[in-house]
Amino acid sequence: MIPAPFDYVRPTTLDEAIRLLAANGDEAKLLAGGHSLLPLVKLRLANPKILIDLSRISGLSGIRQEGDQIIIGALTTHYEIESSELLKQACPLLPETARMIGDVQVRNRGTIGGSLAHADPAADLPAAILALGAELRLTGSDDERWIKGEDFFLDLMTTVLKPTEIITEIRVPVLSGRFGTAYLKMPQKASGFAIVGVAVWIKVEDKACTAIGVGVTGLGAKPFRAKEVEKKLWGKRIDHTFIDADASHVDHGIDPLDDIHASAPFRAHLARVYTHRAIQEAVKRAGVSMPSR
Ligand SMILES: Cc1cc2nc3c(=O)[nH]c(=O)nc-3n(C[C@H](O)[C@H](O)[C@H](O)COP(=O)(O)OP(=O)(O)OC[C@H]3O[C@@H](n4cnc5c(N)ncnc54)[C@H](O)[C@@H]3O)c2cc1C
Structure with a gap:
C-alpha cells in the first residue's frame, strides 16, 4: 500500500491546471476527492508521475x-x-x-x-x-x-x-409540471456500490406518461439509458400492466456483468425488479394513484 513516487501540484486556476495537464499528458492524473484514485495509486494500479490537485481552484464547485x-x-x-x-x-x-x-x-x-x-x-x-x-x-x-x-x-x-x-x-x-423521481439500488454490503441501481424521472399529464428517463448502473460494463423501456412507456396511460411488461425490457441488448457479488442472470433479474419498483415509486411521487390489482 505504498505508492510509487510522484510529484504533487495544487494549481489555483483552471488555466494553470489545463496547462499542467497538457504539459504532462498521460503521466498526469487529476485529483479531486481522491476516494477512487488514491486507493489505485496506493495499490500501484495507477502510477501517475504527477498529481494535479483540483481542490484549490475556485469556481469549480457549487x-x-x-x-x-x-x-x-x-x-x-x-x-x-x-x-x-x-x-x-x-x-x-x-x-x-x-x-x-x-x-x-x-x-x-x-x-x-x-x-x-x-x-x-x-x-x-x-x-x-x-x-x-x-x-x-x-x-x-x-x-x-x-x-x-x-x-x-x-x-x-x-x-x-x-x-x-x-x-x-x-x-x-429544472424539472417542472407534474413529475416524480426515484433512485433504487441493491447495494453491495461492504462498500455501498450498486450491484444494480435504477434512476427514473417521469412526467405525467392526465394519468399518461408524457416524458420519461431511465438510467441504469451496475448491470453492464457501463451505465446506460434504458431506451427500450422509455420507448415503451412514453405516451402511455399509467397502469400496472404496462409497468410490469415494460420494465422487463431493461436488459435488452445488455451483456450483464458476472462477478463475486452477483451472477449475470441474477443481475438481469435484479435490474428488471428494480426498474419496475423505481418506475412505480416515481409514479407514486408524481401523485398518481393506481388501482390495486
Ligand atoms: C469506501 C468507499 C465506498 C464507496 N461507495 C460508493 C458508492 O456506494 N457509490 C458510488 O457511486 N461511489 C462510491 N465510492 C466512490 C466515491 O463516490 C468516489 O468519490 C468517486 O468515485 C470518485 O470521486 P473523487 O472525487 O473521489 O475522485 P478521485 O478519486 O479524485 O478521481 C477519480 C478519477 O477521476 C479523475 N477526475 C477527478 N475529477 C475530475 C475532473 N473534474 N475532470 C476529469 N477527471 C477527473 C481522476 O483523475 C481519477 O482518474 C466509494 C468510495 C470508497 C472509498
Missing part, C-alpha cells in the same frame, strides 16, 4: 440555477448535492441518489466530477445523470465542449474524456 438549467461544478461533493435545497426542489433525483453513495466520509470527499470521470460501472450518480438527460462540460487546452451523459460513457471505466480535458460542470434540467 450549485446554481441559470434559467431552466441547474449548473453543478465538477468539484461539488456528494454531500453538497445531497443537502442542496435548490436541487431538492428543482431536481430531487440527484440528492436522493447522492444520499445513497457509500458512507458519510465518502460523501464528504467524493465529487460528482470524480465519480463521472472514474466511470465505475457500479457508481450511483451516472444512473441519475443519464435518466435526467444531463450534459457535461469538458474543458481542454484548445477547446471546450458540452457532451450528453449518454455519449460520455464508452465502456468499463472508459469515457470520451481526452487526457488533456477536465470535467468542469454538469448541467441538469
Whole structure:
C-alpha cells in the first residue's frame, strides 16, 4: 500500500491546471476527492508521475440555477448535492441518489466530477445523470465542449474524456409540471456500490406518461439509458400492466456483468425488479394513484 513516487501540484486556476495537464499528458492524473484514485495509486494500479490537485481552484464547485438549467461544478461533493435545497426542489433525483453513495466520509470527499470521470460501472450518480438527460462540460487546452451523459460513457471505466480535458460542470434540467423521481439500488454490503441501481424521472399529464428517463448502473460494463423501456412507456396511460411488461425490457441488448457479488442472470433479474419498483415509486411521487390489482 505504498505508492510509487510522484510529484504533487495544487494549481489555483483552471488555466494553470489545463496547462499542467497538457504539459504532462498521460503521466498526469487529476485529483479531486481522491476516494477512487488514491486507493489505485496506493495499490500501484495507477502510477501517475504527477498529481494535479483540483481542490484549490475556485469556481469549480457549487450549485446554481441559470434559467431552466441547474449548473453543478465538477468539484461539488456528494454531500453538497445531497443537502442542496435548490436541487431538492428543482431536481430531487440527484440528492436522493447522492444520499445513497457509500458512507458519510465518502460523501464528504467524493465529487460528482470524480465519480463521472472514474466511470465505475457500479457508481450511483451516472444512473441519475443519464435518466435526467444531463450534459457535461469538458474543458481542454484548445477547446471546450458540452457532451450528453449518454455519449460520455464508452465502456468499463472508459469515457470520451481526452487526457488533456477536465470535467468542469454538469448541467441538469429544472424539472417542472407534474413529475416524480426515484433512485433504487441493491447495494453491495461492504462498500455501498450498486450491484444494480435504477434512476427514473417521469412526467405525467392526465394519468399518461408524457416524458420519461431511465438510467441504469451496475448491470453492464457501463451505465446506460434504458431506451427500450422509455420507448415503451412514453405516451402511455399509467397502469400496472404496462409497468410490469415494460420494465422487463431493461436488459435488452445488455451483456450483464458476472462477478463475486452477483451472477449475470441474477443481475438481469435484479435490474428488471428494480426498474419496475423505481418506475412505480416515481409514479407514486408524481401523485398518481393506481388501482390495486
Ligand atoms: C469506501 C468507499 C465506498 C464507496 N461507495 C460508493 C458508492 O456506494 N457509490 C458510488 O457511486 N461511489 C462510491 N465510492 C466512490 C466515491 O463516490 C468516489 O468519490 C468517486 O468515485 C470518485 O470521486 P473523487 O472525487 O473521489 O475522485 P478521485 O478519486 O479524485 O478521481 C477519480 C478519477 O477521476 C479523475 N477526475 C477527478 N475529477 C475530475 C475532473 N473534474 N475532470 C476529469 N477527471 C477527473 C481522476 O483523475 C481519477 O482518474 C466509494 C468510495 C470508497 C472509498
